[in-house]
Amino acid sequence: DAMVIQNPRYQVTQFGKPVTLSCSQTLNHNVMYWYQQKSSQAPKLLFHYYDKDFNNEADTPDNFQSRRPNTSFCFLDIRSPGLGDTAMYLCATSRTGGAPDEQYFGPGTRLTVT
């Protein structure tokens, strides 16, 4: 089945220790998104790629970086995690990003910063 895969599902890291979260997709979608979601809150878009074009949200901290080496893979790097970065990180894809296109989500990575 075509899908969005995220690894790891759970990650614990220490304050200030860099961490990388990965996402891969077999849907061959052009657009990939990274969201941060804290408990009982709306998903917050961090950045998205339209193909290789990177789009950073204005309020995404510099601490968060992303790479998309090819169509299938996308990475989220948190250079110096703080306690406030404890959250679920969701990767999503959409075919073109156009109006009717729904987003397909991976299962998420639950990150805990201690």
Added chain:
Amino acid sequence: GQNIDQPTEMTATEGAIVQINCTYQTSGFNGLFWYQQHAGEAPTFLSYNVLDGLEEKGRFSSFLSRSKGYSYLLLKELQMKDSASYLCAVRDSNYQLIWGAGTKLIIKP
């Protein structure tokens, strides 16, 4: 600013009907989505409305009124597995998705 409002939590009884409302103020409108999110899991797509009216899909229906900036999700014949959060999201004029915080639906036997 852009804003999506949904009730924080609702409770309903198994077998009953529940309506979850969503109001929005966004810069432009290019469609409204409803997603279901079970606790600790990723959101899954339920419905998309871009024109006024009701879209029916099995036990779930979604309604849109663009003039009122209003939508609702109607769930019929509730089952225990419907216990989840339901998120409303609007695509704005820049094709960005603006998300609500979700409505936690609790189903009681």
